[in-house]
Amino acid sequence: MKKSIMNSMFVAKQVAVAIAVTVAFSVSNAYAQVQKEVTGKLDGYLGAHLAQGTFSGTVTVTEHGKTIYSRGFGMANYEKQLPNGADVKYRLGSISKSFTAVLVMQLQEQGKLNVQDKVSKCLPDFPNGDKITLHHLLSSTAGLPDFVNFWKGVNTTPATIPDILALVKDKPLEFEPGSKWKYSSTGYVVLAQVIEQVTGKPYEKVLARQILKPLKMQSTGVELSEPVKGLALGYNHDGLDRKPASPIDMSWCNAAGAIYSTPTDMAKFDAGLKGNKLLSDASKNQMFTPVMKGYGYGWVIDSVAGQQRLSHSGAINGFKANFIRLPESGIAITILSNYESQQVNGPISRDVTAIVLGEKYQVPVVHTLTPLSDSQLAAYVGEYQVAPKMSFKVTLQDGQLFAEGPNNDVFQMFPEAEDKFFLKVAPALITFERDAEGKIAKMLMHHGGRTMPAARIN
Incomplete structure (x- = not known):
């Protein structure tokens, strides 16, 4: 009787150890999988910025x-x-x-x-x-x-x-x-x-x-x-x-x-x-x-x-x-x-x-630079009004297009296509709309899922 109880206890202990090992192994595998996913996301995200x-x-x-x-x-x-x-x-x-x-x-x-x-x-x-x-x-x-x-x-x-x-x-x-x-x-x-x-x-x-x-x-x-x-x-x-x-x-x-x-x-x-x-x-x-x-x-x-x-x-x-x-x-x-x-x-x-x-994040988009001629870039030069006391000025300097904001912040605009530009200072896009005569009439700034329009005023 005593020997039978001892055998039962031994078996129970072995089962408990086996369960513990299995759980630990499962947790370890799950952790490794999460780490692998994080590594993949970071590699992809930072690689895109590079x-x-x-x-x-x-x-x-x-x-x-x-x-x-x-x-x-x-x-x-x-x-x-x-x-x-x-x-x-x-x-x-x-x-x-x-x-x-x-x-x-x-x-x-x-x-x-x-x-x-x-x-x-x-x-x-x-x-x-x-x-x-x-x-x-x-x-x-x-x-x-x-x-x-x-x-x-x-x-x-x-x-x-x-x-x-x-x-x-x-x-x-x-x-x-x-x-x-x-x-x-x-x-x-x-x-x-x-x-x-x-x-x-x-x-x-x-x-x-x-x-x-x-x-x-x-x-x-x-x-x-x-x-x-x-x-x-x-x-x-x-x-x-x-x-x-x-x-x-x-x-x-x-x-x-x-x-x-x-x-x-x-x-x-x-x-x-x-x-x-x-x-x-x-x-x-x-x-x-x-x-x-x-x-x-x-x-x-x-x-x-x-x-x-x-x-x-x-x-x-x-x-x-x-x-x-x-x-x-x-x-x-x-x-x-x-x-x-x-x-x-x-x-x-x-x-x-x-x-x-493990929270939400914005995947960076790798943009392709498409050179535009000075005459093409000159079409975007002007002032664009967002609100009565808020406007952006677009200028052309040495073949490069720049935008100056209300706080005198200046940032370069990089052409991805005609009427479409991207920024490096922030994950943002700037697009332009033309009127019936083909002239630039509006600038639209896209950032964080929002679009801010600015009408050309000169």
């Missing part, structure tokens, strides 16, 4: 620290035919602000500063330093003019922090600190000066000691005036042909935008933020709490598909970047591009996130 000239770079996706997608598109150096990939270095642009914010929070934990400190406590001679706090600098609520608006003509030679701040130090505040929000890189250069003051070390040394070395981010650093080995070349492909981006000395970007990294290293940064290796939960909660307009301390805080999203984008000569963290699902998405494509931080980052989360 073919269109609106993306060149690398996209990496991790889930709970495990890489589930990582692929390079196009070349890191088109002249030498060096491919993009997860270990290629790219300029991060303003994603640098996220790193700087972490440094400030670490120094607060070390008792070397407090985010409620006035700037004058560390920098006694700073204009309006008695009004502005580190909190204001971190959250873009200080009212400081953005130095980027004044660096034209000087940003190709090396600069120090005083050189940068000299562009705005004599300019009045744009609003009372804490009363409004306006994105400004100036605050993060001031924070770099604060960091250097309280630590007695250069910003890049503090970054290496407090973030890069602990996380073993060996391919990340601050690009100043010296060339960085392994850095992708930046390009502009807004026109007909790909061309090198305008030169810039990255010392002008400093703590606001001079960090470079690889997709592999950015995954390490995400992992470091998940635990308490960099910051305590209290510090992270403070950093990730929106102050105004969904902006915290160096991070944009919003939601997507019902879950919190922590992110920041970057844009600097020849490069666009986006770093997206979804703490609830453990997903991190890094999009680093060596094209100045305006679609990277708009449609591409939105659609890549949607693909990863």
Whole structure:
């Protein structure tokens, strides 16, 4: 009797193990199938943008620290035919602000500063330093003019922090600190000066000691005036042909935008933020709490598909970047591009996130460029009115057609056929209608499933 019971228990255990193995195998297969589908969709989507000239770079996706997608598109150096990939270095642009914010929070934990400190406590001679706090600098609520608006003509030679701040130090505040929000890189250069003051070390040394070395981010650093080995070349492909981006000395970007990294290293940064290796939960909660307009301390805080999203984008000569963290699902998405494509931080980052989360996304259409003669293009030149105080001006310059919007935004129009044009700055089409005499009478802008007509007024 006892032996029979024992045999029954043994059989039951074996059956339970078999069921568990079968379930695990089924779940594993299902996960693999989902991952395969995501990979196929991302490959097709990003490949279309590559073919269109609106993306060149690398996209990496991790889930709970495990890489589930990582692929390079196009070349890191088109002249030498060096491919993009997860270990290629790219300029991060303003994603640098996220790193700087972490440094400030670490120094607060070390008792070397407090985010409620006035700037004058560390920098006694700073204009309006008695009004502005580190909190204001971190959250873009200080009212400081953005130095980027004044660096034209000087940003190709090396600069120090005083050189940068000299562009705005004599300019009045744009609003009372804490009363409004306006994105400004100036605050993060001031924070770099604060960091250097309280630590007695250069910003890049503090970054290496407090973030890069602990996380073993060996391919990340601050690009100043010296060339960085392994850095992708930046390009502009807004026109007909790909061309090198305008030169810039990255010392002008400093703590606001001079960090470079690889997709592999950015995954390490995400992992470091998940635990308490960099910051305590209290510090992270403070950093990730929106102050105004969904902006915290160096991070944009919003939601997507019902879950919190922590992110920041970057844009600097020849490069666009986006770093997206979804703490609830453990997903991190890094999009680093060596094209100045305006679609990277708009449609591409939105659609890549949607693909990863299984949401709807817009499939990019690869358009075929069909050259038109100057006389054909000249037929479209004119002003087109959308509303009484809103119009678009179409101009012809050096054989290229451009449209200027109400906010003085200028974008090139690429002919796909007569009366049909596509854009590279956004997934949009522009078509034209003619009157009974064959003259252009109306312009129609098609974007996001909607059509906006504009009648020609001259």
